[in-house]
Amino acid sequence: MSPQRPREQSGYALQRRYTQRFVSPRGTHIKRPKGLLSAIGNPFVLRDLLHSYPARLIAPVCVLVLTITACSGAGTSLLSRSPTSSTTTALAAPTTTTVAPSTTTTSPPVATTTEAPPVPVAQFTGEELVDPISRPAFLVKIDNHQLARPQWGINQADVVFEELVEGNITRFAAIFHSRNVTDIGPVRSARTGDFELLSNLNTPLFGNSGGNPTVMRLLNDVDMVLLGDTTVGRAAYRRNDERNAPHNLLTGTGDIYAAADGRGGTPPQMFSYRDGDESLPSSAQPVSGVEIDYGGYQITYRWDDVFQGWARTQQDSEHVDYDGVQVAPENVIIQFVKYGQSVAYAGSPEVKVLGRGEAWVLTDGHLIEATWNRPTSVDITEFRDINGATIELTPGRTWIALPRSGTASIAEPDPEADPDQE
Numbered sequence: 001m002s003p004q005r006p007r008e009q010s011g012y013a014l015q016r017r018y019t020q021r022f023v024s025p026r027g028t029h030i031k032r033p034k035g036l037l038s039a040i041g042n043p044f045v046l047r048d049l050l051h052s053y054p055a056r057l058i059a060p061v062c063v064l065v066l067t068i069t070a071c072s073g074a075g076t077s078l079l080s081r082s083p084t085s086s087t088t089t090a091l092a093a094p095t096t097t098t099v100a101p102s103t104t105t106t107s108p109p110v111a112t113t114t115e116a117p118p119v120p121v122a123q124f125t126g127e128e129l130v131d132p133i134s135r136p137a138f139l140v141k142i143d144n145h146q147l148a149r150p151q152w153g154i155n156q157a158d159v160v161f162e163e164l165v166e167g168n169i170t171r172f173a174a175i176f177h178s179r180n181v182t183d184i185g186p187v188r189s190a191r192t193g194d195f196e197l198l199s200n201l202n203t204p205l206f207g208n209s210g211g212n213p214t215v216m217r218l219l220n221d222v223d224m225v226l227l228g229d230t231t232v233g234r235a236a237y238r239r240n241d242e243r244n245a246p247h248n249l250l251t252g253t254g255d256i257y258a259a260a261d262g263r264g265g266t267p268p269q270m271f272s273y274r275d276g277d278e279s280l281p282s283s284a285q286p287v288s289g290v291e292i293d294y295g296g297y298q299i300t301y302r303w304d305d306v307f308q309g310w311a312r313t314q315q316d317s318e319h320v321d322y323d324g325v326q327v328a329p330e331n332v333i334i335q336f337v338k339y340g341q342s343v344a345y346a347g348s349p350e351v352k353v354l355g356r357g358e359a360w361v362l363t364d365g366h367l368i369e370a371t372w373n374r375p376t377s378v379d380i381t382e383f384r385d386i387n388g389a390t391i392e393l394t395p396g397r398t399w400i401a402l403p404r405s406g407t408a409s410i411a412e413p414d415p416e417a418d419p420d421q422e
Contacts, residue, residue: 122178124158126273126395133178136225136264138256139198140207142172143186144297148247149314152322153184159270160329160399163193163351164339168295173197175204176253177267183322185250187229187237190215192342193351198224199377202265205256207236209249214344225263232259268380271331274392281385284366289411290334292403299401300411301332303365309396310362330396332362333383335372336405351402359383360408363394367410 120132142151144162154160157174165171173194176184190211198204199222208228210216219226229237229249236255240248274280289302289310301310309328312319319327336358342348354374361368361383370391374381383391401408 121269121273121395122158123267123269124175124177124271125397126271126393127178128395129178134266135177135257136260137201137204137267138176138207138253139194139201139204139224140174140176140184140251140256141188141190141194141209142174142184143188143247144170144172145247146315147243148186148188150320150322150324151185152250153181153252155321155323155325155327155397156181158397160397161197161402162299162399163191163402164294164349165191166347166349168297170294170297170299175201180253182252182254183250184252185240186243186247187249187251188246190219190228191348191350192218192344193349193353195219195222196351196353196377198222200374200380201267203263204267205260205264207251207256209237209246212344212348218344225260227256227259235259270380271383271398272390272392273395278392280364280366281368281387281389281391283385283387284363284368286365287362287367287410288413290332290360290362290367290408291411292334292401292408294403294407301362301399302411302414303362304328305365310399312399329399330363331393331398333398333400334360334362334408335381335400335402336408337402339404353381353402358405361391361393363391 120129121127122129122133124137142148142154144151151172153176154172154174156176156179158177158179159175161173162170163173171188171191174184184207187207187209190206190208192215194206194208195218198206202223204224205227206219206222206224208226210228210230211219216230227236229251236259237249237251239245240250242248287303289300292299292301297314298316300313300316302313303309304311304326307326307328309330310332312327312329321327335353338352338357339349340352342350354377356371356373359370359372361370368385368391370383370385372381372383385391
């Protein structure tokens with residue numbers, strides 16, 4: 001706070017002070033200031049001098065005094081200050097003219113205005129999308145009997161699990177999500193091992209062709225929407241006349257999502273994916289392919305530069321879909337698991353996908369030794385390399401083989417495909 005200025009006094013106050021100084025009580029001699037110079041700028045002194053000097057001497061002096069007084073501005077001190085003069089000292093304005101709102105001058109720029117939002121990708125393929133996919137995943141059981149091949153729509157599935165069933169043959173559990181597929185099949189029955197394939201997909205849609213009575217009863221405890229042929233019937237399923245039952249039951253994504261009528265939840269991201277400029281981990285080793293022995297079926301995956309995927313053969317025959325297109329997914333995961341005995345049927349093996357174990361991840365012509373880990377039913381399975389880093393796949397389709405430990409091996413180079421071989 002600035003020091004206070006002494007209050008200026010009006011002419012009346014000055015007059016009172018001067019009078020009190022020079023007017024003596026009655027009966028005493030008034031002591032007046034001496035000299036003409038004391039009258040300059042003081043009209044009260046001048047008034048007393050007029051009585052003590054001859055007029056002819058005073059007149060010139062008065063003219064001189066008044067002139068000096070006017071020039072010096074001393075007369076203005078006898079006037080009271082104008083009421084408007086208070087505006088020159090009331091400087092509250094600094095708080096209104098110099099202080100700006102802090103949010104407009106000191107706030108840093110908002111990050112969302114400078115950083116591009118992440119591009120949405122498909123939950124099961126990692127492929128870039130214009131808009132996120134919110135519809136539920138559709139998991140359906142597909143026949144792999146020799147009379148069921150070639151299958152319809154198998155190449156359009158985002159993810160395909162291959163598990164053991166009775167007789168040491170295999171059956172597929174395929175996830176359809178990012179693509180619309182008109183014909184999918186042949187659709188076959190469920191197994192108790194399917195429950196854990198469904199339980200971490202956030203209420204998926206499940207398609208099947210019936211099942212053991214115990215399996216169907218236990219399905220009621222699984223977090224899914226059952227849309228099998230015994231549930232929705234002809235609204236979503238039909239028979240193909242080219243083959244005999246039970247290897248001719250078909251469905252399609254349009255029929256299934258219509259029958260779901262808005263039920264089901266949006267699935268989580270299943271895998272991590274590499275960007276186009278990211279390299280494989282140092283532990284990745286180039287391989288030509290792998291072989292898997294399920295007992296009744298022998299499966300081979302070989303890297304194909306033309307397809308940029310792993311061309312699949314089954315019983316030494318190229319595996320193609322109903323349209324004659326080679327099955328060659330961009331990624332193959334060989335997840336070594338254990339099998340138990342199904343509670344629904346003693347002769348039916350039940351795959352165990354909870355816990356942890358070893359895995360081989362095939363991507364971009366390389367094999368990455370890994371471990372898999374899934375603590376609970378609702379957890380997504382993690383695949384990590386020998387350094388503990390999450391393995392990132394090539395964007396595209398993924399097939400997950402579920403063989404027993406010790407039943408897979410690295411394939412020898414194919415002489416017909418290797419130009420260095422004669």
